[in-house]
Amino acid sequence: MSSPARCGSTRTTSRGSRTPSCARSRCPRQSRAAGCGRCAAVCGTTTWRTGRASSSALWPPRRGSDDVSDDLAPIASTARLLIALDFDGTLSPLQDEPMAARMLPAAREALNALAALPDTTVALVSGRTLGDLRVISEHGDDSVFLLSGSHGAEFWHPGSGAQATPDDAEARALRDDLQAAAEDAVAGLDGAWIEPKTFGLGLHTRLASDADSRVAEERVDALLAERAPHWRRRSGRNIVEYAYRHEGKDSAVAALRERVRATAVLFAGDDVTDEDALRSLGPGDLGVRVGEGETAARIRVPDADALATLLLELARRRADALGVRAPAAPEGAPGGNRLHP
Numbered sequence: 566m567s568s569p570a571r572c573g574s575t576r577t578t579s580r581g582s583r584t585p586s587c588a589r590s591r592c593p594r595q596s597r598a599a600g601c602g603r604c605a606a607v608c609g610t611t612t613w614r615t616g617r618a619s620s621s622a623l624w625p626p627r628r629g630s631d632d633v634s635d636d637l638a639p640i641a642s643t644a645r646l647l648i649a650l651d652f653d654g655t656l657s658p659l660q661d662e663p664m665a666a667r668m669l670p671a672a673r674e675a676l677n678a679l680a681a682l683p684d685t686t687v688a689l690v691s692g693r694t695l696g697d698l699r700v701i702s703e704h705g706d707d708s709v710f711l712l713s714g715s716h717g718a719e720f721w722h723p724g725s726g727a728q729a730t731p732d733d734a735e736a737r738a739l740r741d742d743l744q745a746a747a748e749d750a751v752a753g754l755d756g757a758w759i760e761p762k763t764f765g766l767g768l769h770t771r772l773a774s775d776a777d778s779r780v781a782e783e784r785v786d787a788l789l790a791e792r793a794p795h796w797r798r799r800s801g802r803n804i805v806e807y808a809y810r811h812e813g814k815d816s817a818v819a820a821l822r823e824r825v826r827a828t829a830v831l832f833a834g835d836d837v838t839d840e841d842a843l844r845s846l847g848p849g850d851l852g853v854r855v856g857e858g859e860t861a862a863r864i865r866v867p868d869a870d871a872l873a874t875l876l877l878e879l880a881r882r883r884a885d886a887l888g889v890r891a892p893a894a895p896e897g898a899p900g901g902n903r904l905h906p
Contacts, residue, residue, distance in 0.1 A: 641882035647827035651834035675876035695719040717817030750784040757781035765808035815845035
């Protein structure tokens, strides 16, 4: 009997290096149900790194499978639907230069189609500061999209714009000091840099080596532990964020749900910080995980393109459920109505 084939699948770690996707050194078989990282990218049914099967179903479903399609039916017909979505890695591919991120045309088309339907609200929920989120999403003052930035600490509402946040002069002064100190701490570490944020700072290491990433995190962690131990620390893909506000995407979704009086919520995200929102969803809601990783979501899609396909299908189904015609993109505008003049 021949020995099992060694799994050839790899994944990108938080440090940017390539390692085997599977937690085990050998893969029993490379097929749709094998359970390695390579297969998960195809079928999405197994989180092999943890050695446990994921409960998430894959979109698009395999031919002849109605499991995932059935998950769309309840939210498509709900009275008031909120579609709340992370941006980076969810609606846009991840970029080495964060401000270069832009929404995929297919995703823009889907969101415009959904927002044009009755009793349907679209919101972007991001760890980005509100100002940066508006830039990368090309969000204009006349947009109907709601925004939540800084992990739920900032909001923008149609008609009234950016919402006021409590001002804390002492916290802002400490933030400014720590931003400067963190920049000094990572100076000389190639590829590591500090992003100033409204309520704190972010350490980016996407372009840094594994060794420099570790040193950068150790230095900034030590700095914050000494001078701001009460700040919240979040880790994501190639970024560690520190903030004196403690809101999360779960509280952002809760606030948006209450504002629009949604009877059901679809939330989609691709990173660890999105799991707060995914875990907070109720039985009548639908969570979608974009890409690999352990998740509380019911549905998994392999990438942002696949999410756009799912959202377009949801727009079609909701239009049918509401008895209205699905909105069409204006002639010559493949992305539908632009979010920015």
